[in-house]
Amino acid sequence: MAEAKAKEEGVNRIPVTIFDQEYILKGAEPPEYLQALAAYVDRKMRQISERCPHYPPVKVAVLAALNIADELNKIQQDYETLIKLIQEERKA
Numbered sequence: 001m002a003e004a005k006a007k008e009e010g011v012n013r014i015p016v017t018i019f020d021q022e023y024i025l026k027g028a029e030p031p032e033y034l035q036a037l038a039a040y041v042d043r044k045m046r047q048i049s050e051r052c053p054h055y056p057p058v059k060v061a062v063l064a065a066l067n068i069a070d071e072l073n074k075i076q077q078d079y080e081t082l083i084k085l086i087q088e089e090r091k092a
Contacts, residue, residue: 011026012026013025014027016034016039017038018042019046019057041064044068045057045064
């Protein structure tokens with residue numbers, strides 16, 4: 001029991017609503033950060049739901065996850081390109 005409490009130290013528990021469903025997020029990050037993540041996912045799901053109102057929530061969630069993964073992948077590619085440019089500048 002003491003071990004479980006020790007693991008919970010420094011962990012924030014934040015209630016959030018994503019696509020009309022309640023969740024408790026746990027993380028060491030600040031509550032505002034966790035709330036911002038939930039709001040971002042909620043926005044993505046609502047955007048997809050507006051375009052495809054007949055899709056069930058599970059399909060909306062998967063499509064939102066794919067959209068977010070696409071954004072992340074593009075940002076990672078941009079980051080890698082910038083790192084290469086910086087390294088080339090340093091060599092010159």
